[in-house]
Amino acid sequence: MKNNNRAPLPGHLAGLEPLSRRGFLRASVLAGAALTSGCASLFGRKDAPETLQYYSLKPDEVDVITRLTEIMLPTERYGLPSSTTVVPTVKNIDIMAQRFPEQTRELLGLGIWVFNNRPMMSFKFKKFTSLSDAKALEYVNAMQEGAFFERGLMTTLKALIALNYWRDERTWPGLEYHGPVTETWGVRRLGNAPLPRA
Amino acid sequence: MSQVKWQASGLQVHQASDVTSEHIALEADVVVVGSGAGGAVTAYELARMGKRVIVLEAGPYVPSQAFTEDFTESLHALYQDKGGQANSSGDLLVLQGACVGGSTVVNGCVCFRTPDFILQDWQRDFGLSELTEAELAPYFDEVEQNLSVHDNGEHEIARHGQVIRAGANKLGWSVKPLRRNIRQCGLTGHCLSGCKTERKQSMLVTYLPWAQAHGARIYSDTRVEKVVTEGGVASGVEAVVTRHDGTVAATMTVKAPRVVLAAGAVQTPVLLLKSGLANRSGLVGKNFACHPSLLVAGRYPEPIHPWRGAMLGVHVDEFMHPDKGGFILEDGGFGLVEMTMLAEPGTGKPFMEYMENARYLAGLVTLIHDHNVGAIEWDGERKAINYQLSDADFPSMKRAIKAAAKLHLASGATEVYVPASDKRVIRSEADIDLQVDSLENDPQHLRMVSYHPQGTCHMGADPDHSVVKANGETHDVPGLYVADASLLPTSIIVNPQITVYALATRIARHMS
Ligand SMILES: Cc1cc2nc3c(=O)[nH]c(=O)nc-3n(C[C@H](O)[C@H](O)[C@H](O)COP(=O)(O)OP(=O)(O)OC[C@H]3O[C@@H](n4cnc5c(N)ncnc54)[C@H](O)[C@@H]3O)c2cc1C
Numbered sequence: 014m015k016n017n018n019r020a021p022l023p024g025h026l027a028g029l030e031p032l033s034r035r036g037f038l039r040a041s042v043l044a045g046a047a048l049t050s051g052c053a054s055l056f057g058r059k060d061a062p063e064t065l066q067y068y069s070l071k072p073d074e075v076d077v078i079t080r081l082t083e084i085m086l087p088t089e090r091y092g093l094p095s096s097t098t099v100v101p102t103v104k105n106i107d108i109m110a111q112r113f114p115e116q117t118r119e120l121l122g123l124g125i126w127v128f129n130n131r132p133m134m135s136f137k138f139k140k141f142t143s144l145s146d147a148k149a150l151e152y153v154n155a156m157q158e159g160a161f162f163e164r165g166l167m168t169t170l171k172a173l174i175a176l177n178y179w180r181d182e183r184t185w186p187g188l189e190y191h192g193p194v195t196e197t198w199g200v201r202r203l204g205n206a207p208l209p210r211a
Numbered sequence: 212m213s214q215v216k217w218q219a220s221g222l223q224v225h226q227a228s229d230v231t232s233e234h235i236a237l238e239a240d241v242v243v244v245g246s247g248a249g250g251a252v253t254a255y256e257l258a259r260m261g262k263r264v265i266v267l268e269a270g271p272y273v274p275s276q277a278f279t280e281d282f283t284e285s286l287h288a289l290y291q292d293k294g295g296q297a298n299s300s301g302d303l304l305v306l307q308g309a310c311v312g313g314s315t316v317v318n319g320c321v322c323f324r325t326p327d328f329i330l331q332d333w334q335r336d337f338g339l340s341e342l343t344e345a346e347l348a349p350y351f352d353e354v355e356q357n358l359s360v361h362d363n364g365e366h367e368i369a370r371h372g373q374v375i376r377a378g379a380n381k382l383g384w385s386v387k388p389l390r391r392n393i394r395q396c397g398l399t400g401h402c403l404s405g406c407k408t409e410r411k412q413s414m415l416v417t418y419l420p421w422a423q424a425h426g427a428r429i430y431s432d433t434r435v436e437k438v439v440t441e442g443g444v445a446s447g448v449e450a451v452v453t454r455h456d457g458t459v460a461a462t463m464t465v466k467a468p469r470v471v472l473a474a475g476a477v478q479t480p481v482l483l484l485k486s487g488l489a490n491r492s493g494l495v496g497k498n499f500a501c502h503p504s505l506l507v508a509g510r511y512p513e514p515i516h517p518w519r520g521a522m523l524g525v526h527v528d529e530f531m532h533p534d535k536g537g538f539i540l541e542d543g544g545f546g547l548v549e550m551t552m553l554a555e556p557g558t559g560k561p562f563m564e565y566m567e568n569a570r571y572l573a574g575l576v577t578l579i580h581d582h583n584v585g586a587i588e589w590d591g592e593r594k595a596i597n598y599q600l601s602d603a604d605f606p607s608m609k610r611a612i613k614a615a616a617k618l619h620l621a622s623g624a625t626e627v628y629v630p631a632s633d634k635r636v637i638r639s640e641a642d643i644d645l646q647v648d649s650l651e652n653d654p655q656h657l658r659m660v661s662y663h664p665q666g667t668c669h670m671g672a673d674p675d676h677s678v679v680k681a682n683g684e685t686h687d688v689p690g691l692y693v694a695d696a697s698l699l700p701t702s703i704i705v706n707p708q709i710t711v712y713a714l715a716t717r718i719a720r721h722m723s
Contacts, residue, residue, distance in 0.1 A: 025552055028655065030301025085558055091567045112287075153558045157633045164632040164655040165301050171558070175551030179566070180283050188569045190518060190547050193280035195407045200397040202275070203409045204220035205420040209357045 025172040026117065028165030029124045069110035070103070074122060077129045078103050080142050082174050084149045093187045096178050105177035124166050128156070131163075217424035222415070224272040224311060227432035227452050230460040235452070239265040239428075241722075242448055242467040244435045244482065247313020248711040249695030250473030251414035251422065252354070256719030258425035265465055266419075266427055267450055269434035269474070270309035273316075275415065278405035282548045285404035289317050296477070298585075298596045300654035303503055305596055305661045307475050311431050312415030314475065315708060316405050318662070319523050320391035320412075321541065322360045323705035324351050324713075328532060337700045338672025341681050350713040358392035358412040360709070363524055367396050370515045371573035372524025375542040378622025384529040389541065391523070392708075400544050402522045433463060438470055438486040438691060445470040445690030469722060471683075473695040473715070476664035477587055477596065480697060483668065483678075484589040489685035494678050498669050499585030500702035501661035502578045503600055506543060506553040507612060509619030510565075510626040515573045517544045523576075530614060531704060537580035538611040539704060540618065545574050553658055557634035565628070575618065577611035579604060580704040583666045600659070605652040612650075616643050630658040663707050668697035683718030694718045 067075055079097060086096035096102045110118055129141045136144060136152055144152055156167040178184060185192050194200075241257050243250045246268040258264045273288060286294025291309040298305065308314035325347070333339040354360075368376070368388060379386035392412040402411060409416045423429060430452070437449040448470060450463040472479045480496035483489050522544040530536030545553070547569060556565035565572075585598030600608060616627040616637045629635035632655055635646040650656060671677025674686035677700070683692045694715040696707055703710060 027295065027297035027301040027304055030297055030299065085562060087559060087563060091563045093563075093567070150559050154634075157555070157558070161300070161654050168555075168632055168655065168658065169301075172552050175562075175566075176283060176548055179547040179551055180281070185547070188547065188566065189514075189516060190569065193401070194399050195280060195397065195401075198397075198399070200399065200408045202220070202407075203394060204416070205218065205409065206357075206359070206394070206412055206417045208215070208217050208421050208424060 025176055026121065026169050028167075028169030028172075029120050030165065032120060032124055032127070032162060032166065067104070067107045069118065070107045071122070073129075074125045075103055075107075076142050077125050078106060078174065080149065081153075081170060082178070084146065084153060085171060085174055086178055094183050100178055100181045100183055102174060102178045105181065106173055109177065124169060128166055128170060215424050218420060220409070221274050222272065222311065222419055222423060222429060225428065225430045226272055227454045227460040230452055233461055235461050235463040237265055237463065237465045239263045239465060239467045241265070241469040241471060242267065242465040243471045243473060244448060245269075245313060245472070245474040245478070245695065246311050246419060246429060247308060247414060247473060247475060247695065248315050248708050249715040250313065250471070251315070251418035252712050252715035253471050253473060253694045253719045254427045255418040255422035255425065256716055257723060258422045258427040260723045262723070264422065264427040265467070266422070266429045267433045267435050267448070267463075267465070268311050268313075268429065268431045269478075270311065270313075270431065271455065272311040272431040273405070275405065275407055275409050278407045280399065280401040280404050280407065282404055282546055285317065289405055291477070296596070298598045300599065302655045302657065303501070303598060303659040303661055305477065305501060305664055307477065307664065311429065312413050312419060315413040316415050317403050318413070318708060319402050319706070320393050321523050321706040322355065322358075322390040322392050322709045325703050325710045326531065326705060329701060329703045333670075333700050337670065337677060339670055339681050339700070340672075347713055347717070350716045351709065354709060354712040354716060358417060358712070359394045360390050360392045362390050363388040363521065367391070367398070367521040368524035369398075369400075369520025369544060371517050371544055372542040374511060374515065374573055374622045375527075375575065375618065376525045378618050379527050379529075381621045382618065384527050384618070386525055386527050389523050389526050391521075396521050398520050400518045400520060400522050400546070430463070432460070435474070435482060436485065438472070438482060438488055440488065440688060440691075443688065444468075445688055469690050469692065471692045471694050473693075475695055476667045476697040477594065479693055479695055480587045480667040481589050481594050489668070489678055489687045489691060491687050492675050492678060494669065494676070496587040496589070496667050498583040498666045498700070499587055499596070499598055499664065500581050500583040500666045501585065501598060502663040502702055502704070503581060503608070503659040503661055505577045505608070505612065505630045505657060505659060506545065506549070507575045507577060507615035507619070507630060508550070508554045508572045508628045509575070509622070509624030510568055510628075511571050511573060511622075511624050514570045516570050517572050517574055518546045520544065527614075527618065530610070533580055536610050536614070537607050537704065538614070539578050540611070540615055541576045541578070543574040543576040553660070554628045554630050555632060555634055555658065556628050556636065561634065573619070573622075573624070575615040577608070577615055578663075578704060578706070579607045579611055581607070581702050583701060587667050599654060600652055600657070602652055608657070609647050609650060612647050613643050616647070632656055632658070663696070663702075665696045665699040665702055665707060668693045669700040670698050671700060682721040683714070692718060692722065
């Protein structure tokens with residue numbers, strides 16, 4: 014019996030599928046090597062938020078995801094808990110990524126790398142992390158309207174961030190979302206249905 | 212016949228954690244692969260006729276009390292590929308349950324009989340002359356009664372259903388309460404994470420306990436890898452029992468003169484392809500259809516709280532017949548996580564405003580009558596779902612989005628969000644064509660979900676042009692049956708569970 018050579022991607026990462034299918038995996042190895050061999054400073058690295066420890070995401074990936082979270086979820090203006098300092102969105106992603114099989118984790122790393130480094134004439138070949146707020150937003154919007162794999166990548170990264178912010182119950186009261194209710198409401202269990210009458 | 216021993220709650224399931232030997236060898240009259248809609252019904256029908264039945268289920272046994280009502284967790288615990296099953300280009304999430312009870316555990320409870328015009332197509336195009344409305348009616352009657360199927364009562368039509376119904380009435384469109392298989396709905400809105408209080412009449416609390424009461428044995432964590440034949444006739448299966456940490460607990464063989472494949476429309480063809488069986492027509496895995504669905508959300512001036520109340524209340528069947536559009540619209544409740552994944556209101560400020568106003572949103576789920584253009588493939592190592600919305604179906608998809616937008620606006624919505632990869636918001640009737648006509652049928656442009664994979668081992672009279680006979684037996688291998696959604700020769704537009712239950716009942720009766 015053979016094992017699947019690549020584990021399926023979690024649903025919210027499905028948009029990364031084109032990356033794996035377009036022979037980008039080899040690039041991921043290169044990207045990974047670049048990141049671990051000291052090139053990280055080239056990518057405009059900032060300090061990771063607060064003192065959170067990350068076990069799965071690399072520091073540069075934390076930077077990219079943190080920056081995208083800031084651009085995507087400017088929560089404070091809306092009276093919702095901060096998406097970077099109160100709700101640990103990036104940390105939640107890190108925890109989630111720990112549960113990914115290795116190849117999925119690699120693909121996500123590749124996706125983040127491509128997203129940050131995608132050279133675009135209109136952005137003077139800058140990395141995403143070094144774009145101003147306005148330019149960063151423009152970049153995201155351009156990616157969403159871009160080529161097939163750009164759209165998939167953007168959909169995925171946005172889903173990953175949104176999911177890991179709104180799954181935190183601190184975000185619920187502000188939206189009047191009730192979360193799990195059966196126990197709170199004390200809904201009685203019915204058990205198995207009786208056998209049908211012959 | 213052995214004594215009937217029904218238990219009031221839960222199931223006795225042989226799990227990987229119970230395994231003590233490296234190899235398990237079993238014998239039965241019938242081995243059923245998969246415990247979802249088709250598998251559970253077949254197991255019960257045959258067990259109650261006195262057959263020794265073994266059910267093998269690849270997924271875990273998760274008792275109802277363990278359901279968390281957290282959708283992200285549920286995807287991980289209850290769904291195929293931990294909720295990550297997608298087509299090759301990643302723009303269609305193909306959701307299926309993978310646990311004891313299969314997709315019926317996580318489904319939305321909506322119940323429709325196969326429309327007669329679909330049955331007529333099957334009779335005309337596939338030689339399935341036996342499958343008439345009159346022939347199937349008693350089977351539908353029976354399963355509907357067994358599963359407490361009823362029209363939603365007024366209290367089961369949540370606010371999101373009420374506004375949609377009012378809008379449809381205003382437009383003069385036919386709108387009806389949905390029928391659902393539920394007893395005393397708890398109105399928690401968490402159907403897709405499994406029903407914690409056993410009100411959803413899924414296989415987990417109906418046909419499986421009933422099959423067990425009649426002596427059927429159920430093995431979870433047990434993935435069938437191969438169907439075995441002797442002299443060209445089905446003789447059993449080979450399987451692997453896997454612990455939850457991914458390590459192999461045991462191998463298993465089951466000897467049985469009857470093998471029923473009910474692993475769902477993706478895994479059943481994979482199993483046949485792996486086994487090199489029943490593929491004289493070359494059609495195993497082909498003919499895949501899936502009702503690619505969209506969630507079209509609309510924002511209302513007054514609070515809706517789309518997560519409150521029964522998840523699905525009413526449907527618009529005005530456009531159901533292919534001549535009128537070939538789609539239906541169902542009002543759909545949803546939680547925050549689903550909301551973030553399925554719509555694209557823009558990035559930054561517009562996204563925050565969309566979420567901030569989550570309680571003002573109502574959803575419409577579109578289901579289209581897609582053509583069977585997809586294929587499930589097995590390359591020796593992994594399965595692939597090759598499905599791209601066909602150009603022939605794209606106009607249907609656009610018509611469904613337009614109708615959903617029109618309906619939302621008539622219902623009082625001030626904004627409608629097109630579920631595309633880029634931001635498209637409709638604020639008036641004049642915007643509808645503008646925003647929808649410019650959509651392109653390109654991969655990753657629409658955010659599609661399929662809840663209804665079908666068609667990959669379809670029935671038909673001609674062995675060169677179909678995989679399975681009308682009685683469920685494969686044309687090529689005596690004793691090898693298919694009894695799941697793979698059977699359906701064309702997509703049926705409506706939610707398919709009742710069709711699967713009825714066909715599986717009929718197949719089991721013919722087998723016995
Ligand atoms: C989220 C969701 C919502 C839905 N909502 C509705 C609805 O409201 N109304 C409706 O009519 N339909 C709905 N459906 C669809 C409906 O549930 C399915 O059409 C129906 O259950 C299909 O039955 P099946 O027997 O083909 O497969 P399933 O019910 O999916 O069962 C297949 C089982 O086989 C198991 N299996 C797979 N491979 C193997 C193997 N190799 N060995 C052993 N076991 C295996 C799987 O783990 C699974 O448990 C929904 C589905 C989903 C996922």
